[in-house]
Amino acid sequence: VTRITLLTDFGSRDGFVAAVKGVLATLAPRAVVDDVAHDLPAGDVLAAARALARYWRRYPEGTVHVVVVDPGVGTERAALACAAAGRFLVGPDNGVLTPALSPAWGGGDAQCVSLAAEGFGSPVSPTFHGRDLFAPAAAALATGRALASLGTPHPHPVELAPARALRTAEGSEGEIVAIDRFGNATTSLPGAWADGCVLEAGGLRLRVRRTYGDVASGEPVAVVDSEGFVEVAVRDGSAADRLGLVVGTPVRLARG
Amino acid sequence: VTRITLLTDFGSRDGFVAAVKGVLATLAPRAVVDDVAHDLPAGDVLAAARALARYWRRYPEGTVHVVVVDPGVGTERAALACAAAGRFLVGPDNGVLTPALSPAWGGGDAQCVSLAAEGFGSPVSPTFHGRDLFAPAAAALATGRALASLGTPHPHPVELAPARALRTAEGSEGEIVAIDRFGNATTSLPGAWADGCVLEAGGLRLRVRRTYGDVASGEPVAVVDSEGFVEVAVRDGSAADRLGLVVGTPVRLARG
Amino acid sequence: VTRITLLTDFGSRDGFVAAVKGVLATLAPRAVVDDVAHDLPAGDVLAAARALARYWRRYPEGTVHVVVVDPGVGTERAALACAAAGRFLVGPDNGVLTPALSPAWGGGDAQCVSLAAEGFGSPVSPTFHGRDLFAPAAAALATGRALASLGTPHPHPVELAPARALRTAEGSEGEIVAIDRFGNATTSLPGAWADGCVLEAGGLRLRVRRTYGDVASGEPVAVVDSEGFVEVAVRDGSAADRLGLVVGTPVRLARG
Numbered sequence: 001v002t003r004i005t006l007l008t009d010f011g012s013r014d015g016f017v018a019a020v021k022g023v024l025a026t027l028a029p030r031a032v033v034d035d036v037a038h039d040l041p042a043g044d045v046l047a048a049a050r051a052l053a054r055y056w057r058r059y060p061e062g063t064v065h066v067v068v069v070d071p072g073v074g075t076e077r078a079a080l081a082c083a084a085a086g087r088f089l090v091g092p093d094n095g096v097l098t099p100a101l102s103p104a105w106g107g108g109d110a111q112c113v114s115l116a117a118e119g120f121g122s123p124v125s126p127t128f129h130g131r132d133l134f135a136p137a138a139a140a141l142a143t144g145r146a147l148a149s150l151g152t153p154h155p156h157p158v159e160l161a162p163a164r165a166l167r168t169a170e171g172s173e174g175e176i177v178a179i180d181r182f183g184n185a186t187t188s189l190p191g192a193w194a195d196g197c198v199l200e201a202g203g204l205r206l207r208v209r210r211t212y213g214d215v216a217s218g219e220p221v222a223v224v225d226s227e228g229f230v231e232v233a234v235r236d237g238s239a240a241d242r243l244g245l246v247v248g249t250p251v252r253l254a255r256g
Numbered sequence: 257v258t259r260i261t262l263l264t265d266f267g268s269r270d271g272f273v274a275a276v277k278g279v280l281a282t283l284a285p286r287a288v289v290d291d292v293a294h295d296l297p298a299g300d301v302l303a304a305a306r307a308l309a310r311y312w313r314r315y316p317e318g319t320v321h322v323v324v325v326d327p328g329v330g331t332e333r334a335a336l337a338c339a340a341a342g343r344f345l346v347g348p349d350n351g352v353l354t355p356a357l358s359p360a361w362g363g364g365d366a367q368c369v370s371l372a373a374e375g376f377g378s379p380v381s382p383t384f385h386g387r388d389l390f391a392p393a394a395a396a397l398a399t400g401r402a403l404a405s406l407g408t409p410h411p412h413p414v415e416l417a418p419a420r421a422l423r424t425a426e427g428s429e430g431e432i433v434a435i436d437r438f439g440n441a442t443t444s445l446p447g448a449w450a451d452g453c454v455l456e457a458g459g460l461r462l463r464v465r466r467t468y469g470d471v472a473s474g475e476p477v478a479v480v481d482s483e484g485f486v487e488v489a490v491r492d493g494s495a496a497d498r499l500g501l502v503v504g505t506p507v508r509l510a511r512g
Numbered sequence: 513v514t515r516i517t518l519l520t521d522f523g524s525r526d527g528f529v530a531a532v533k534g535v536l537a538t539l540a541p542r543a544v545v546d547d548v549a550h551d552l553p554a555g556d557v558l559a560a561a562r563a564l565a566r567y568w569r570r571y572p573e574g575t576v577h578v579v580v581v582d583p584g585v586g587t588e589r590a591a592l593a594c595a596a597a598g599r600f601l602v603g604p605d606n607g608v609l610t611p612a613l614s615p616a617w618g619g620g621d622a623q624c625v626s627l628a629a630e631g632f633g634s635p636v637s638p639t640f641h642g643r644d645l646f647a648p649a650a651a652a653l654a655t656g657r658a659l660a661s662l663g664t665p666h667p668h669p670v671e672l673a674p675a676r677a678l679r680t681a682e683g684s685e686g687e688i689v690a691i692d693r694f695g696n697a698t699t700s701l702p703g704a705w706a707d708g709c710v711l712e713a714g715g716l717r718l719r720v721r722r723t724y725g726d727v728a729s730g731e732p733v734a735v736v737d738s739e740g741f742v743e744v745a746v747r748d749g750s751a752a753d754r755l756g757l758v759v760g761t762p763v764r765l766a767r768g
């Protein structure tokens with residue numbers, strides 16, 4: 001069973017995602033297609049990359065991950081198909097694929113090609129590469145076509161900068177890198193750096209606990225999240241709202 | 257592999273969609289079920305039709321497209337199963353299936369039957385035909401049952417009027433037919449009519465360009481969309497908000 | 513074909529759901545995974561249970577239903593895998609699985625085990641049991657592993673109280689138990705109790721009709737819903753908004 005995953009900012013209700021899935025059903029009828037999400041903030045390349053980081057390696061080898069957050073569709077930006085750690089990645093060359101491509105993000109030893117727009121036998125709309133270019137490329141990979149046959153080598157894809165995370169004499173300095181649906185705020189600071197430290201975030205000093213339930217309902221708490229990074233939460237509430245945290249807010253681990 | 261697609265206004269969180277999918281899993285266990293969307297505006301038949309237009313032909317022949325936006329559920333309106341261009345369509349007879357049934361919308365040579373409510377061996381709730389009537393009909397088609405066996409011929413299904421699109425001495429006149437998640441506004445005017453013309457929309461005169469990136473960020477632009485119609489966009493922004501466009505707003509192509 | 517369904521409050525856009533689906537794809541590659549919904553109100557155990565009630569029995573026997581609404585993740589609350597009416601249920605022991613486990617909710621003769629966190633061969637994050645504990649348990653059940661082998665017997669899972677529904681000399685008394693996306697308000701009163709009665713809800717007295725279309729657009733109406741309970745609706749509108757109904761609002765059936 002080969003799987004194709006789809007992460008976009010298209011929304012579902014206009015039928016664009018279904019047009020992509022129809023193309024996949026036509027060209028790779030035996031592949032299983034998993035929706036990741038289609039409600040990413042429009043054009044938010046960083047949010048797409050942060051999401052991709054959470055799942056791309058959880059899928060088995062051979063999976064084709066398609067990510068289309070593409071404000072530059074139809075311009076000179078390249079369209080990529082890549083292989084990394086046994087998975088395939090397909091999307092625009094604007095940084096969305098960074099987690100799989102960049103060693104600084106934990107990515108694999110990646111190989112990328114720039115897709116040839118004319119390579120798939122049908123006209124390509126300059127405003128809908130998801131349907132006309134990325135979906136055919138994903139279907140080709142899912143049905144066993146070689147990556148190298150899909151385009152020309154593209155050795156230097158765009159990579160988003162890694163989040164700031166520095167060890168200092170007093171502990172370490174980092175930043176908030178993502179806010180999830182619950183208002184939990186992930187930091188760039190590895191949990192392994194937290195030993196003997198307290199987290200300073202949003203004007204509070206928080207000891208790092210095991211889980212949310214280690215404090216009373218409504219209380220702020222720091223934990224090590226499911227990816228191994230320090231996270232700020234409020235039990236049964238939103239840390240982002242309560243502590244005024246946004247992506248980029250500085251945080252510190254200080255020897256306490 | 258036979259596919260069934262689902263487009264509804266049920267929302268997902270109440271479990272109604274899952275009840276439909278459970279019935280499909282029971283009656284057509286080998287069919288692949290694709291969610292299109294379940295967050296259509298409640299009761300918005302036109303929005304459902306505009307979405308269906310974007311994907312129904314992208315799926316391979318044999319696909320069963322189910323569309324349930326059905327404010328008249330349980331009344332005398334017919335429940336339809338249809339065949340058009342090798343695909344099947346299932347839904348209420350209120351216009352939602354128009355893109356596949358009406359030649360004026362690009363639909364195929366369609367055949368429809370009115371579903372017999374008693375035809376599927378289980379009681380039919382008068383408020384949930386999605387689960388009790390449309391899902392069993394879709395499962396029957398997906399498992400090879402003949403369309404004609406599902407009901408009585410229904411030669412004149414309800415059809416939504418096509419959007420206004422007129423060629424005139426000075427160019428052409430049309431209207432906004434859909435606003436997508438990005439605020440891009442699709443018009444009823446074919447791209448082929450745009451040669452040598454400028455688009456007049458929302459008080460602006462716009463040359464038709466190739467893609468969004470052909471103007472600076474924040475600037476309005478007209479393009480030919482992925483279905484072949486003229487579209488109004490604002491790069492990295494919302495044309496609907498910026499230019500005050502809604503479904504039905506008049507637009508013109510004028511020889512410039 | 514074995515199916516696994518997923519109902520969570522994770523939201524889709526952060527990639528947590530996809531991490532769960534990646535684990536399922538790795539451990540149970542031939543199982544079909546159905547998304548139910550991921551936009552449940554955060555931490556709303558009752559909303560999850562009400563949704564589960566609508567679909568768990570509609571799926572065929574052998575289906576594995578995963579429900580993760582889990583504000584107590586990582587605390588001493590048990591993690592459950594259960595069998596009821598031929599289906600499997602997986603989720604936290606906080607009441608979310610009540611509809612399948614409790615006879616008062618229509619549940620089956622259930623058997624439950626408390627999952628051993630160490631039983632699946634990988635480290636378990638104290639903040640993401642969905643990925644590290646519930647998904648591996650669901651995959652194990654979907655691939656034929658015996659329920660009893662997944663943990664220790666857990667004979668008394670947490671059960672939510674059934675909604676209030678009392679027959680009285682004058683008729684019956686109950687309450688609103690759920691509001692759906694359309695603003696329709698389901699009550700705890702069985703449709704079979706409505707004979708010869710009028711529904712009193714939100715200050716109105718309503719005769720129980722067959723379907724929404726039996727009154728004029730904009731008018732309130734009582735019907736028997738698709739699960740067999742009396743429901744309050746406003747045709748083409750929201751009964752919850754119009755009549756000020758919320759979950760818990762008292763309602764009555766009075767001999768009229």
